[in-house]
Amino acid sequence: MISKIHKVVNTFHISKLTKLCTIVFISILLLLTYTATSPKGDSHSETDSKRPASTRYEQRVASRDGIGKIYMGREISQVMGHLAAGWLERPEREREELPNKLIEMLKLKKGDVVADIGIGTGYIARRISPKIGNEGIIYGVEIQQEMLDILAKTTKEEGITNIKGVLGTITDPKLPANSVDLAIMVDVYHEFSHPYEMMHNICRAIKIGGRVALIEYRLEDDSVLIKRLHKMSELQVVKEMTPHPLSWIETLDGLPWQHVIIFEKVGEG
Numbered sequence: 532m533i534s535k536i537h538k539v540v541n542t543f544h545i546s547k548l549t550k551l552c553t554i555v556f557i558s559i560l561l562l563l564t565y566t567a568t569s570p571k572g573d574s575h576s577e578t579d580s581k582r583p584a585s586t587r588y589e590q591r592v593a594s595r596d597g598i599g600k601i602y603m604g605r606e607i608s609q610v611m612g613h614l615a616a617g618w619l620e621r622p623e624r625e626r627e628e629l630p631n632k633l634i635e636m637l638k639l640k641k642g643d644v645v646a647d648i649g650i651g652t653g654y655i656a657r658r659i660s661p662k663i664g665n666e667g668i669i670y671g672v673e674i675q676q677e678m679l680d681i682l683a684k685t686t687k688e689e690g691i692t693n694i695k696g697v698l699g700t701i702t703d704p705k706l707p708a709n710s711v712d713l714a715i716m717v718d719v720y721h722e723f724s725h726p727y728e729m730m731h732n733i734c735r736a737i738k739i740g741g742r743v744a745l746i747e748y749r750l751e752d753d754s755v756l757i758k759r760l761h762k763m764s765e766l767q768v769v770k771e772m773t774p775h776p777l778s779w780i781e782t783l784d785g786l787p788w789q790h791v792i793i794f795e796k797v798g799e800g
C-alpha cells in the first residue's frame with residue numbers, strides 16, 4: 532500500500548521533503564479511516580443487540596438447502612414452500628412427532644392467547660384450539676398467503692373459530708404488543724431469514740411472564756433423519772435467544788425427534 536502511495540506521489544514534480552510528508556499524511560489518513568469503519572473487537576464477544584444491523588449477518592455461498600446467510604455461526608435454511616403443504620399433514624407425523632403429547636407439555640389453559648408463528652396448514656394450531664377454548668385465541672402467523680388460504684379452508688370445514696390468520700413479513704409477525712401468553716414455533720425458527728428481527732418483534736408481542744416455545748428437530752441426534760439445516764442443537768437455540776429479553780426455563784426431550792425449548796419473557800427489549 533505504502534509503495535503504491537509512493538508511486539502516485541512520485542508522479543508530481545515536488546521536493547523530496549514535500550513528497551515524504553505527503554506519503555506520511557496519506558498513510559495516517561488511510562489508517563484512521565480503516566480503524567473507524569472496522570467492527571470493534573471479537574464479533575462473538577458483543578451482544579447482538581448492540582451490533583449495527585449491517586454486521587449482524589454474514590453472506591457465503593449457499594449450501595444445498597440453505598440461503599447462504601449466516602447468523603451466529605448457523606446457516607439459515609430455505610423456507611418450505613406452500614406446494615409442500617401436504618407434507619405437514621402426513622399421517623406418519625402422529626408417530627414421528629406425537630403432536631398431542633407436545634400440546635400437553637405446553638400446559639395451556641382456557642383463555643390463553645397463543646401465537647403460532649409459521650403456522651403452515653394449522654396442523655398444530657388445530658390441536659391447540661380446544662385447549663384454549665373460545666375465550667382464547669390463536670394468532671396464526673404466516674408469510675405465505677397460500678398457507679393462510681389452506682388454514683382458512685380447513686378451519687372452516689372443521690368449525691374452528693378461535694384461529695385468526697395473520698399475514699406477517701420476514702421481519703415482523705405483525706402482532707399487537709404485550710398481548711401473547713405463548714408464542715410457539717414448530718419447525719420454523721431455522722427458516723427465519725431475519726432471526727434477530729423476528730425474535731425482537733415476537734418478544735414485543737409477548738406479555739411479561741409469557742413464554743416462547745421453540746420446537747426444533749434435534750441436531751445432536753443422528754437418528755433424526757431430517758435435512759441438516761432443518762435441525763438445531765439446544766445450545767445453538769439458547770445462544771440465538773441471548774440478545775432478547777428471554778430467560779431459558781427448560782428443555783423437554785420427551786418427543787421422538789424434537790426438542791421443546793421453553794423461555795420466559797423477563798423484560799422489555
Ligand SMILES: C[S@@+](CC[C@H](N)C(=O)[O-])C[C@H]1O[C@@H](n2cnc3c(N)ncnc32)[C@H](O)[C@@H]1O
Pocket residue numbers: 610611619648649650651652653654655672673674675678699700701702703704716717718719722723724729
Ligand atoms: C416447515 S413449515 C412448519 C409449519 C407448521 N409450524 C407445522 O409444524 O406444521 C415452516 C413455515 O414457516 C413459515 N415461515 C418462514 N419464515 C417465516 C416468518 N418470518 N414469519 C412467519 N412464518 C414464516 C413458512 O412459510 C412455512 O409455512
